[in-house]
Amino acid sequence: MNATISETEMDQAIQSLSSIVSFPSFGTEATDHAPFGEHDLDALKAMLHICETLGFTTYLDPDGYYGYADIGTGDKLLGVICHMDVVPAGNLSDWQTDPFKLTIKDGVLYGRGVQDDKGPTIAALYALKHAMDAGLKLRHQIRFIFETDEETLWRGINKYVKEQRTVDFGIAPDADFPVTYAEKALLQARIIGPGSEDLNIDLxxxxxxxxxxxxxxxxxxxxVKAALQKLNFTFTENDQSITVAGQSVHSMEAPKGTNAVVRLAMALSQVFDAPMLQFIDKGLGQDAYAANVLGDISDTVSGRLTFNLASLTVNKQTSSADIDLRIPVTVDKQAVVDKLSSTLAKFGLTYQQFDYLNPQYVKTDSPLVKTLMAAYQQVTGDKNAEPLVTGGATLARVMPNCVAFGGMLPSVKSYMHQVNEQWQIADMKTTMQIYVAAFTALNSIE
Structure with missing residues (x-):
């Protein structure tokens, strides 16, 4: 099958992308039948309308949490799990263009969601249309599932899973190529302890x-300044405060960052008496693998556990710290919790779970991963590519036998969640060609 996308097809895809980028769907006050705000619901409805014009049958959850679009028949259901919500644009003065008006400059698409996840969603949708127009006879039913709460609590997709059919295999076009076959478990928790008479801090x-x-x-x-100097930590000061400097990164890459809260807590522990500070200083330290707290936890599939202490509160009444753990895919979560709780108890602290996402692991020799890898290599010629592991979380993990597949090429700089989010049209076109090859090949999976 010819996977080459014509200029007319690109124009149609970009026009549709322009339509859904125009909705500032970053979650606002709930209304009747719009649990995440009217803009999220409007974006979902617009997406379903686009699908209807392409020949899909659609369904909108009566409560407004999710929608889906079906095409084809067959006993098996292939899912394409997407999301229509985005993160806020932030300070609009930092943008070169209106984030909610798709702008094309020098062959580049600008707008909130062009990388995450509206652009890849449109790329996958129009790639399937191209394949069908070129003669692909679908042997499976294909369902595009549209979540509207991916950037926060995944309430849309969780409601879908409770109410609707689980796909037999599928992809989430919300990561990088070639294919992400393993996603670590994500555990977010709160450490609770006694307060301090002399310290009041809320980070x-x-x-x-x-x-x-x-x-x-x-x-x-x-x-505190003297303690920071003794520890050789970088900081700035004025008459009112001291600010400790760190290096911010995503929690899934915590070892690559420098945790400013941990550094400040280590200095504070030299000045104030608080069990929480002692735990951070003497127990955790600056080790983003938390080996002193948990031991060296890893597996051969997805590597080492990572640990990020994100927030810290200490006052007269209480103390708390928010933590984010990315747990290797074959490691037992309860064993990690038991070890953490045991270590915390030595400092007079307790553990409280906030949120948990199960890991996702589809073996590299599975038909799904092998088929997707072959499709990527067929289009790009990249024979050295290897399947990926991530500490991040995509919607692929909500159902068995699903993986994240694109839509960003390895050479594409990530602008997800950043100002001036952008995607080159040439890269979008290559992504569409990869999806054409993938849908064609997945059509033959039994």
Whole structure:
């Protein structure tokens, strides 16, 4: 089958992408039948309308959590699991273009969602249309599933899983090529302990980000400064506060970052008496693998466990710390929790689970992974590519026998969640050609 995408097909795909980028679907106040805000629901409805114009039959959850579009018949169901929500644009003055108006400049698409995940969704959809127009006779039913809460709590896809048919195999076009066959378990938890009479600090950060800065403001600034200097930690100061510098990265890559909250806590432990600070200083330290706390936990499939302490609160009444663990795919979660709880108890602290996502692991010799790898290599000629492992989380993990597959080429710089999110049209076209090859090959899986 000819996988070459014509200019007319590219224009149609970009026009559809423009339509759904126009919705600022980053989650706002809930209304009737719009649990994540009207813009999220409008984006979902627009996506379903696009699918209907391409010959799909569609379904909209009456409560507004999700939708899906079906085409083809057959006993098996191939899923393409996507999301229509995005992260907020942030400071609009930092953008070169309107983030919610698709703009083309010098062959590059600009707009919130062009990489994550509206662009890859459209690429996959129009790739399937190309394959069918070129004569592909579908042997399986294909379902595009549209989540509207992926960037927060996955409430849309979780409702889908409870109410609808599970796919037999599938892809999530929300990562990198060639194919991600293993995703570590994601455990987010809170450590609770007693407070401190002399310290009042509240450092709040997302679970999934290594803190890049941490500020102390209080009467013992001179002593804290001396402790930081003794530890040789970088900081800035003024008359009111001290700010410890770190290097922010995503939690899944915690060892590549420098945790400013941990560094400040280690200095504070030299000045204030608080079990939470002692745990961070003497127990955890700056080891983003948490070997002193948990032992060296790893497996041959997905590597080492990573540990990020994201937030820290200490006051007279209590103390708490938010932590994010990425657990290797074959490691027992409860064993990790038991070991963590045992270590915390030695410091007078307790463990409280906040959220957990099961790991995903589809073996590299499975028909699904082998087929997708072959499709990627067929189009790109990249014979040296190897299947990927990630500490990140994609919607592929919500159902068995699903993997993340594209839509970003290895050479593409990530602008996901960043200002000036962008995607070169040439790269989008290559991604579509890979999806054409993939849908064609997956059609033959028994």
């Amino acid at each position: 709040q950060n997302p679970f999934n980000a290594v803190p890049g800065a941490a500020e102390y403001s209080g009467p013992k600034q001179g002593e």
